Amino acid sequence: MTTVNILSGGAAQGLVRGLSEAFKAKTGFGIDGEFGAVGVMADKLRASTPADLVILTQALLAKLAAEKLVVPASIADVGRVETALAVRSHDPRVTVRTEADLREVLRSADAIYVPDTKASTAGQHVAKVLDQLGIAYELTSRLKIFPNGATAMRELATSTATRPIGCTQATEIIATDGIALSGSLPPGCELVTMYTAGVTTQAAHPNEASALIALLTGADHKELRQRVGFAG
Numbered sequence: 001m002t003t004v005n006i007l008s009g010g011a012a013q014g015l016v017r018g019l020s021e022a023f024k025a026k027t028g029f030g031i032d033g034e035f036g037a038v039g040v041m042a043d044k045l046r047a048s049t050p051a052d053l054v055i056l057t058q059a060l061l062a063k064l065a066a067e068k069l070v071v072p073a074s075i076a077d078v079g080r081v082e083t084a085l086a087v088r089s090h091d092p093r094v095t096v097r098t099e100a101d102l103r104e105v106l107r108s109a110d111a112i113y114v115p116d117t118k119a120s121t122a123g124q125h126v127a128k129v130l131d132q133l134g135i136a137y138e139l140t141s142r143l144k145i146f147p148n149g150a151t152a153m154r155e156l157a158t159s160t161a162t163r164p165i166g167c168t169q170a171t172e173i174i175a176t177d178g179i180a181l182s183g184s185l186p187p188g189c190e191l192v193t194m195y196t197a198g199v200t201t202q203a204a205h206p207n208e209a210s211a212l213i214a215l216l217t218g219a220d221h222k223e224l225r226q227r228v229g230f231a232g
Helices: 009-026 038-046 056-064 099-108 121-131 136-142 151-158 170-176 206-217 219-228
Strands: 004-011 030-036 053-057 076-088 113-116 143-146 165-168 179-184 194-198
Touching: 004 009, 004 038, 004 206, 009 030, 009 076, 009 165, 009 170, 009 206, 009 219, 030 038, 038 053, 053 056, 053 113, 053 206, 056 113, 056 194, 076 121, 076 170, 076 206, 099 121, 099 136, 099 194, 113 136, 113 151, 113 219, 121 136, 121 165, 136 143, 136 151, 143 151, 151 165, 151 170, 151 179, 165 170, 170 179, 170 219, 194 206, 206 219
Parallel strands: 004 030, 004 053, 113 143, 113 165
Antiparallel strands: 053 194, 076 165, 076 179, 076 194
């Protein structure tokens, strides 16, 4: 089967998976590609990794369009995703209403599962929040850092730690078996990121890439977007 190739932030993996059958029915094409830290995916496109479309943060898409790697007219917003907390499904949920609550919850965890703190949207934010809370140095040895949020959440699900916690994009939490979305970050620590799709300038299948963007962003699939963790 001919496929459309994607380079995407991990936040969109569940949504893309949910649309694969509809896309195949509409175009006859399958979907292939990579999902991971947005900075890594952008650099893969810059390094000429074959891709028909990218799904990354709005800011990164703008940069790639300026670099003439993405067709500006093709860019469309998919939806906003919050960075949130996760626990194993059998563990008590945590609620954080203030920065002090978050500081206490993180301090009480014996393992903190997060994505790449340099290349991923959520990981960069976790590093910033730990600094903001004044506990970055204290918790360094407890951080369990993985290449992307999906991997971090799978590792959290099988963690043998006593009181582990995770922090990444809500979509990656919802898409992972064995863990549960445990709530938003408190005011002053929150992050909501707009994810955006665009056709690459070197796309082998630009028409099919555009058709996939229409599915990703269309009103017909608003309920699916909300179910996997996107907000309008």
